[in-house]
Amino acid sequence: xxxxxxxxxxxxxxxxxxxxxxxxxxxxxxxxxxxxxxxxxxxxxxxxxxxxxxxxxxxxxxxxxxxxxxxxxxxxxxxxxxxxxxx
Numbered sequence: 001x002x003x004x005x006x007x008x009x010x011x012x013x014x015x016x017x018x019x020x021x022x023x024x025x026x027x028x029x030x031x032x033x034x035x036x037x038x039x040x041x042x043x044x045x046x047x048x049x050x051x052x053x054x055x056x057x058x059x060x061x062x063x064x065x066x067x068x069x070x071x072x073x074x075x076x077x078x079x080x081x082x083x084x085x086x087x
Contacts, residue, residue: 012025033039040059042052056064078085 015023047054
């Protein structure tokens with residue numbers, strides 16, 4: 001089953017905790033969205049320079065700026081829990 005980004009993590013967590021067994025769950029990020037055309041095209045130069053996020057913010061700021069702003073909390077968590085992170 002292919003589920004778009006933003007939903008797949010919630011669905012994966014729900015299945016993991018409610019399935020009654022431990023299913024194999026693979027979240028592929030935006031890969032399926034790129035193949036299906038649902039995800040915004042990022043030119044090679046922007047991908048090479050890791051600027052896809054900036055192009056998304058420019059193309060749809062109301063959608064992507066809040067999303068990336070919230071993700072900033074992850075940096076804080078990664079720094080805080082660095083010693084206990086998997087190698």
